[in-house]
Amino acid sequence: MSVLVKNHKDLVKNVDYNKEEAIKVLKKEFGQQFSDSKSVREQHTDTTTIHTSKLPDGVVFAENESDVRKTVEICNKYKCPIIPFGVGSSLEGHVNALHGGVSVDLNNMNKILSISPEDSLAVVQPGVTREQLNTYLRDTGLFFPIDPGANASLGGMSATNASGTNAVRYGTMKDNVVSLKVVMPNGEILKTANKAKKSSAGYDITRLMVGSEGTLGIITEITLKLYGIPEVIAGGRVTFPSIKNATEAVIMVIQSGIPVARIELLDQEQVKACNAYSKLDLPEEPLLLLEFHGSEASVKEQSELFSEIATDFGGGNFEWTSNNEQRNKLWKARHDAYYATKSCKPDDEYIATDVCVPISRLSDCIMETQVDLKKYNLFGHIVGHVGDGNFHVQLMVNPNDKNEIEALNFFLDRLSKRAINMEGTCTGEHGIGQGKKQYLIDELGPCVSFMKKIKSTFDPNNIMNPGKVF
Amino acid sequence: MSVLVKNHKDLVKNVDYNKEEAIKVLKKEFGQQFSDSKSVREQHTDTTTIHTSKLPDGVVFAENESDVRKTVEICNKYKCPIIPFGVGSSLEGHVNALHGGVSVDLNNMNKILSISPEDSLAVVQPGVTREQLNTYLRDTGLFFPIDPGANASLGGMSATNASGTNAVRYGTMKDNVVSLKVVMPNGEILKTANKAKKSSAGYDITRLMVGSEGTLGIITEITLKLYGIPEVIAGGRVTFPSIKNATEAVIMVIQSGIPVARIELLDQEQVKACNAYSKLDLPEEPLLLLEFHGSEASVKEQSELFSEIATDFGGGNFEWTSNNEQRNKLWKARHDAYYATKSCKPDDEYIATDVCVPISRLSDCIMETQVDLKKYNLFGHIVGHVGDGNFHVQLMVNPNDKNEIEALNFFLDRLSKRAINMEGTCTGEHGIGQGKKQYLIDELGPCVSFMKKIKSTFDPNNIMNPGKVF
Structure with missing residues (x-):
């Protein structure tokens, strides 16, 4: 993709980068793990985004934490932008090489380091994708719920605070990352927390890093919360005469404390497109799709409670099932919405x-x-x-x-x-990435200046993913 | 209380404070809202802690955000320590005036500013206590769950990342503070987030402030998540032959995804003391107390599931009830444990x-x-x-x-x-407060130096609660 949307001014001062020297040293240092071929560079920028980008000047394929550290130290020494790269599925230009520099490809750091079923914890490298983790977990009775749609890397999901359809029940990455290892811009390696489920020990550096979009450091290890695979998953759908009716039903679901696992809305136009694409005959009205997790009795109770709420707010017949195949049919419109x-x-x-x-x-x-x-x-x-x-x-x-x-x-x-x-x-x-920098200021005003203070003090040479967030 | 436990070295450099001048100006500025009487100063330090403390040199009784800002600006100008003070129930010396200075009493900032039942949100001033909020909410069908035991102020609970008995279900303050207003050491007033349930906009300053123990700024407004009061609350208790059996049962509860609301352990010696004090005749063995929130059917299912788990791990008879009065009887040992x-x-x-x-x-x-x-x-x-x-x-x-x-x-x-x-x-x-500063370093090592970088860049004069955390 290419330049579609105007970019707001880069708010961080542009340092006097010496990229050429850095690239020379990286090339020598990393040999086969380094590439400056045009095709490789093209694969590492401008992936799923609408924002302008240059090509990076080179790509390092990191195999381990020590590779990441070495890259960061060289880039910090010579002042060269460094852009962490996972699967490239972010939508706001996070992996773009806005000022050139080095893309650090973390896909080879894809080991699942440990699973502790007793603690419901997994420790993974940043290149592990969420599907890879869930496949690995299949026989343990545990799963990792956060699902942003794409089969994103868990490092990228942490860096961008991803969430998705079941955040309403399981939270966002911020709620599910227990601890990180991070290579900081000066090459120091931090562990942001131990593995206790909660801690009041000092400032929350874990959650400062989650969502920092690669601007404060490169994540090299992630400790994640896992959950028991629900005994039963029920799904259903119902049509409402208006968006207002549908959202009022949603508010009532939340207020009633029904522990809904997913609650998705498709607007009229989306339903129309889904009818055409997936050969459905849904009424062309706002559609709510729901998923419930629990025991057979519990999902039945939740579904029945929701059915009453839907009726109260003018919804049609609430169809639901705890049969997997039928559930996928009911949810087909949602699964195919993108296509x-x-x-x-x-x-x-x-x-x-x-x-x-x-x-x-x-x-x-x-x-x-x-x-x-x-x-x-x-x-x-x-x-x-x-x-x-x-x-x-x-x-x-x-x-x-x-x-x-x-x-x-x-x-x-x-x-x-x-x-x-x-x-x-x-x-x-x-x-925020590249495209929403001005809106961050509109949204939080003076708070942004304190974010920038953190950025400047952690990364005085502005090497870490420059031009993103600020 | 007084000096019991050795204090580790104060790790932040002691600035050349000019407290006398600051006190003079504050006294003039605040009139009746300022006190330097010995008895008032004594009430504002060394409350429920074992750590050494001096008296503060004076106390400002803040009525509003503007009072807080004025106090901070004066203290920053003259370099004078400033210690935020709620009800004084923290256990790690957070409100101690370790270097003298000004205690800012926030108890008069006790207004509940707004409740939005549709959004399940409350906006409160920092002096509002958790019991005050829950009393106010009684007719709305909503409640605020975090319960650290003491009737703490919500400002203090935010500053120390409090949690308590039902964190296993509802999380800690970090999970329940949506947004803060904070007077920063330079007098700027920040809003750390808007009121959306989730956000990926920039660094998470909300969670940086929650748990920062008054060392980065003074909280003047808090937006909190609320929850629907459960339809039914069931409680129960069961004795185990050993700590190991009891904790293995707990692990199984968590793995099974039973949404337990509280799960408390009393060790043998605690049970013995409770038998004597509360005239109970519990077996002098480890005791688990549980609470379940949900519908009548759901708490019954949870209780029965737990009963099976308890049996599997050698527990005795699991007594449970959804009758309030009987539940309080079953839980009496826990309620009286402190006494x-x-x-x-x-x-x-x-x-x-x-x-x-x-x-x-x-x-x-x-x-x-x-x-x-x-x-x-x-x-x-x-x-x-x-x-x-x-x-x-x-x-x-x-x-x-x-x-x-x-x-x-x-x-x-x-x-x-x-x-x-x-x-x-x-x-x-x-x-961390005063007493665990060395252990923070033992626990997180190099990460602490990045915490200190944040402290120094936000509060270069080290006026905000000096001697705590670092």
Whole structure:
């Protein structure tokens, strides 16, 4: 992909980098583990993003912590940007080499180091993907729940504070990372916490690192919480006459303390696309999809309680099942939503953005966003992790149509500002990256200057993923 | 209380404070809201702690954020230590005026600013206590679960990352503070986040502030998560032949995903004391107390599942009930544990400490601690929030017995080191404060230097609660 959306000014001062010297030394030091071939460099930037990027000047394929440390020390010595790279599935340009420099590919650091079933903990290297971990865990009765959609690396998921459909029950990465090992910009290696389930020992460096988007250090080891695989998983779906009715039902679910595992909203346009793509005949109205985890009795109780709530808020018949195959059928619209949207305009480019608001403002935020899609004549569908007040807009745009790109810029700008005005955030789970730096300031004002103080004191040479977050 | 336990060296350099000038200006500025009377100063230090302290040089009774800001600005200008003060229930000397200076009493900032039932959020001032909030919420069907025992202020609970008996279900303050307003050492006022349930916007300053023990700023407003009051609360208790059997049952509860709300362990000696104090006739063996939240059907299912687990691990008959009055009877030993311990040696002083380890190491950690109590001839009982791997030792000591105090020092030193060696933490919920500064270094090593970098860059004059954490 390429340049679609205007980039806000890089807010961190550009250091006088000496990239050439760093690259020379890295090349010599890493031999076969280093590449400056154009094709490799092209694979390490501009992956799933709409933001401008240069190519990195080279790529180091790290095999272990010591490789990472060596790379960081060389880059810090010669002042060279360093961009941690996982599977490249982030949506906000986190892996872009905005100022050139070295991409550190962590995919070969993909060992599962230990599993402790008694402590419900896993220790993994950053290149392990979430699917790899769950495959490995299959016989233990445990699983790692965080699911951002893509088969992302756990290092990347930690760095961007990923979450996804079941955050409403299991939280985000911030709630599930117990401890990290991190190579800091000066080459020091930190352990941010021990393995106790809770701790009040000092400042929370773990959660400072989770979501810091590679700007404070490179994660080399992650201790994660695991959960027992639910005895039974039930799923269901129901249609509502309006977004407002659907979100009011969601609010009631949360208030009632029903421990729903997933609660997803598809707006009318998304349902229409899914009907066409997946050959369904759902009413073209807002659709809620739910998942419940528990014992047979518990998921039945949860489903029945929800069914009553759905009826109270004007929902149609709530179909649900604890049969896996039938559940996948009920959820088909959700599973295919991404492909359904893409299939509508196969020649256009796919763009996804996310915001998150207090749930009382969710229906207003979604409806105003739908109005804006029409107003700016943009093609977009809304899919939401609505138990958290979080939703995505999936847009299809023509990168060669200047007017459409301008309209897109207006639309995205208004969306972030709308969420912030509703006391929400410009990003619930995608991160700031390159594209939302100005909105971080709009959202948190003076707080950003204290974030920058941390950045400057940890990384005075601004080598760690420069041009992201600030 | 007074000097019992040796203090480790103050690790932050002592700035050249000009306290006299600051006090003069504060006195003039605050009039009736300022006091330097000895009795008021005595009430604002050395409250529930065993650590040495001076008196503060004066106390400001803040009525609002502007008072806090003014106090901070004056203290920063003249370089004067400033110690935030809530109800004074912290156990690690957090409110002590170790270097003199000004205690800022926040008890008059006790307004509940707003409740949003739809968003399950409360916005409160820092002087609001948890019981005050829950009384206020009574008619809304919502409650705030975090319960550290004392009726602490929510500002203090945030500053120390408090948790308590039901953290196993509802988490710690870190999991339940959505956003803070904080007066920073330079007088700037930060909002650390908006009110969305999740956010990936920038560094997590909220969680950096929670648990920073007043060393980075003064909290003036807190947005908290609320929960629906459970339809039914069931409670029960069961005796095990050994600590190991009891903790193995706990591990199985967690692995099975039973959403237990509280799971508390009393060791043999604690049970003995409770039998005497509360006129009970419990077997003098390790006791587990449980609480389940949910619907009638769900708490029944949870209780029955637990009953099976207890039997599998050699537990006695699991008595449980969803009747409130009977539940309080079953839980009486836990409710009276503090008083039972104190009543054993009414002339001695009460000292509590806490550690937290991965749950697989919990029984070893408790048993080795019991051996140490005997070895050092100390009088102590163990009470644990065992679902988290967290436990307290409640000790009664004679402050005038030098040998006993020396033994206490050895015991506490070994306990913190034991927890750290087991990959746990020297404090699960009490914080570092004055007494555990050396153990923070033992636990996290180089990470502490990055914490100090944050401290120095946010608070270059070291005015904010100096001598705590570092």
